[in-house]
Amino acid sequence: MAQRKNSSVPIVGLDIGTTKVSVVVGESDPGGEIEIIGVGNHPSHGLKRGVVVNIDKTVDSIQNAVEKAEQMSGHLIKEVIVGIAGGHIKGMNGHGMVTLREKEVTPKDIERVIESANALLIPAEREIIHAIPQDYTVDRESGINDPVGIHGLKLEADVHIVTGDVTAARNIIKCIEMSGMTSVDMVIEQIASSEAVLTQDEREIGVAMIDFGGGTCDIAVFINGSIKYTESITLGGDHLDRDIAFGLSVPLPEARKLKENHGMATANQNGLIMSDEKVEVKTASGHEPKNVFKRDLTTIIQLRMEEIFTLIQKEFSKHGFIGLLPAGVVLTGGSSKMREMTTLAEQVLDMPVRIGIPRDVNGLTEIITDPIYSTGVGLVKYASLNKGPAVTAGGLTQKNVFRRMKGWFNEFF
Ligand SMILES: Nc1ncnc2c1ncn2[C@@H]1O[C@H](COP(=O)(O)OP(=O)(O)OP(=O)(O)O)[C@@H](O)[C@H]1O
Numbered sequence: 001m002a003q004r005k006n007s008s009v010p011i012v013g014l015d016i017g018t019t020k021v022s023v024v025v026g027e028s029d030p031g032g033e034i035e036i037i038g039v040g041n042h043p044s045h046g047l048k049r050g051v052v053v054n055i056d057k058t059v060d061s062i063q064n065a066v067e068k069a070e071q072m073s074g075h076l077i078k079e080v081i082v083g084i085a086g087g088h089i090k091g092m093n094g095h096g097m098v099t100l101r102e103k104e105v106t107p108k109d110i111e112r113v114i115e116s117a118n119a120l121l122i123p124a125e126r127e128i129i130h131a132i133p134q135d136y137t138v139d140r141e142s143g144i145n146d147p148v149g150i151h152g153l154k155l156e157a158d159v160h161i162v163t164g165d166v167t168a169a170r171n172i173i174k175c176i177e178m179s180g181m182t183s184v185d186m187v188i189e190q191i192a193s194s195e196a197v198l199t200q201d202e203r204e205i206g207v208a209m210i211d212f213g214g215g216t217c218d219i220a221v222f223i224n225g226s227i228k229y230t231e232s233i234t235l236g237g238d239h240l241d242r243d244i245a246f247g248l249s250v251p252l253p254e255a256r257k258l259k260e261n262h263g264m265a266t267a268n269q270n271g272l273i274m275s276d277e278k279v280e281v282k283t284a285s286g287h288e289p290k291n292v293f294k295r296d297l298t299t300i301i302q303l304r305m306e307e308i309f310t311l312i313q314k315e316f317s318k319h320g321f322i323g324l325l326p327a328g329v330v331l332t333g334g335s336s337k338m339r340e341m342t343t344l345a346e347q348v349l350d351m352p353v354r355i356g357i358p359r360d361v362n363g364l365t366e367i368i369t370d371p372i373y374s375t376g377v378g379l380v381k382y383a384s385l386n387k388g389p390a391v392t393a394g395g396l397t398q399k400n401v402f403r404r405m406k407g408w409f410n411e412f413f
């Protein structure tokens with residue numbers, strides 16, 4: 001095992017994805033800059049659609065990825081900030097209201113007003129993962145970002161509340177503990193990835209971030225600098241692999257290779273359709289390789305991609321976001337590496353689309369400027385940004401909720 005080179009405690013993001021576990025080790029310098037000093041990746045076999053379904057396989061992947069990250073960073077990893085995803089993650093907007101005891105807003109009032117928003121909305125079988133203030137109102141003055149010190153009689157807050165299934169969270173924590181580590185915070189993956197790939201300007205203007213991974217599409221919408229919506233659609237790159245394997249009668253691992261090496265999200269652009277171009281593919285052992293038409297591969301991919309982006313477009317429309325996202329969509333995650341992805345996404349979503357890679361970090365940039373690292377790097381950035389009291393609107397954590405979450409962890413172990 002690697003020896004610790006220095007006494008500083010690293011910030012470690014653990015992204016337990018459907019196709020890979022990745023560990024990102026960072027250090028934050030006094031100027032607030034983050035340096036990525038180690039990365040470890042290992043294939044993941046214990047998850048389905050973003051949720052742990054096999055503890056032993058997941059622990060094995062985590063341990064392998066952690067060992068690689070320890071070797072690269074020279075740190076022993078004991079504590080991690082972990083991501084959580086899956087169809088069970090639900091975001092909703094709540095409203096809280098309290099009277100001011102001191103006739104001016106104190107940090108304690110902010111905790112109370114967020115608590116009061118939580119109390120109104122949470123169904124009994126779910127647990128809060130985040131309660132993120134969007135903006136505050138003191139008496140009749142609304143749109144306040146940081147109300148501490150403002151005089152008034154009544155404080156109100158709009159709060160984005162994210163809840164998740166207790167069992168799914170509990171299994172993640174169990175895997176981390178069985179790997180010999182502790183989890184110091186749990187963050188939904190779309191918030192982590194947003195932290196890595198979005199600019200502050202985009203969040204102010206109005207933007208949707210979509211992390212298109214192997215098992216899920218995790219979505220976050222920001223308007224006026226605040227998070228307004230979080231959703232997870234349980235469709236991802238794995239579904240494309242299955243469609244290709246079925247449609248072209250090839251083994252699943254070959255289908256994935258075909259997709260990654262030759263796949264295109266659409267062939268409609270600039271005469272890109274290759275009428276007769278073929279690719280040779282291995283078939284089941286003992287059988288001859290076969291040739292498949294690239295145009296057939298593209299047709300299969302395009303159908304599934306259109307389905308996924310149409311679903312997302314309907315969600316945006318249902319929630320009234322059409323016209324509120326001038327900065328468009330930022331696509332990240334491994335599946336965003338598909339050729340012609342932005343072309344197809346722009347056609348279906350009818351807004352500008354760019355591919356997001358982790359930004360504003362130093363260190364191993366040649367490795368981590370890849371959409372597969374958005375969640376891992378984002379977890380490190382999130383942890384580094386949320387060290388102090390975070391009670392202003394748009395801040396992505398709220399300490400009293402986190403304390404409660406710690407209690408929730410302890411209930412089980
Ligand atoms: N060049 C490429 N073209 C198309 N797809 C790609 C390419 N490279 C990787 N992928 C796909 O990206 C997916 C993995 O992405 P990612 O690492 O973001 O997923 P994950 O984090 O493991 O899963 P999830 O977040 O959904 O739980 C796989 O389906 C993989 O085949």
Ligand SMILES: [Mg+2]
Pocket residue numbers: 015017018189211213214333375
């Ligand atoms: Mg992922």
